Amino acid sequence: MAFHNFLLLSLIAAYASAATDGKLSPNYYSSTCPKALSIIQAGVAAAIKKETRMGASLLRLHFHDCFVNGCDASVLLDDNATFIGEKTAAPNNNSIRGFNVIDDIKAKVEKACPGVVSCADVVALAARDSAVYLGGPFWNVGLGRRDSLTASRALANISIPPPTSNLSALITSFSAQGLSFKDLVALSGSHTIGLARCTSFRGHIYNDSNIDPSYAKSLQRICPRSGKDNVLAPLDLRTPTRFDNLYYKNLLERKGLLHSDQELFNGNSADSLVRRYESNPSKFFRDFASAMVKMSNIKPLTGRQGEVRKNCRKVN
Structure with a gap:
């Protein structure tokens, strides 16, 4: 019985230390x-x-x-x-x-x-x-x-980082969170799904040269130089509701919706990774999953830090 109690206390202590040393567990x-x-x-x-x-x-x-x-x-x-x-x-x-x-x-x-x-x-x-x-x-x-x-x-x-960011600003922003250059390019692939507002891509479609001219014109028809700020366009013009690697194919064709997207393929150090993810979807998926794990581990509150809110909109 004494041994059983000792074992139980040891397990509780081990669990408590795991919860307070900042390590997260899927279980x-x-x-x-x-x-x-x-x-x-x-x-x-x-x-x-x-x-x-x-x-x-x-x-x-x-x-x-x-x-x-x-x-x-x-x-x-x-x-x-x-x-x-x-x-x-x-x-x-x-x-x-x-x-x-x-x-x-x-x-x-x-x-x-x-x-x-x-x-x-x-x-x-x-x-x-x-x-x-x-x-x-x-x-x-x-x-x-x-x-x-x-x-x-x-x-x-x-x-x-705002959608107007250039590559060096993106690198700085991700690096400040402990995320690597590869993490940056992989996580940007989340733009394979979703929509963005006209106000987020207006500068890119009117002011940038690194964009396919016909793609820019098609977007200019729905997003004028002023007004209609909330008109939406897909971040991935091919499969905007499917999580795949076609975001990178768009970049190769200069059809990234945001300035910050197209910065990843603009004759710079990110080009080779974009090409790799475009040609190898399983590599993109692996690197994306790995980068998401890293991102979700940024400075979590654990143990007795913070609280468990009953209502997510306000503290208890």
């Missing part, structure tokens, strides 16, 4: 909320069935969360009388979306296991499940993140 909820992953997966599938674009939006939400003080669900916090969050920062305002989907999924998870699963983990899993649902690669999501108690609008304004 984190296996005993505390075994249904969590299937609830989240079902919620993501339902949301994408309702609106295909939502898959790209949920993937992007994770990116915009992780690039500001780490993957801590800070991006989900609403402004209130005494607090200004990240939602109204320039890269996010009228741009990131999917908050209601996260709310709905979180409510179902809370019903199954109250106060157990963090909003940050819901966002990380929703990003993975979105990519997989649309035909992309699977990766194991480390879990055990906790939710932040605050957010930083100022940091969101400078940490998230």
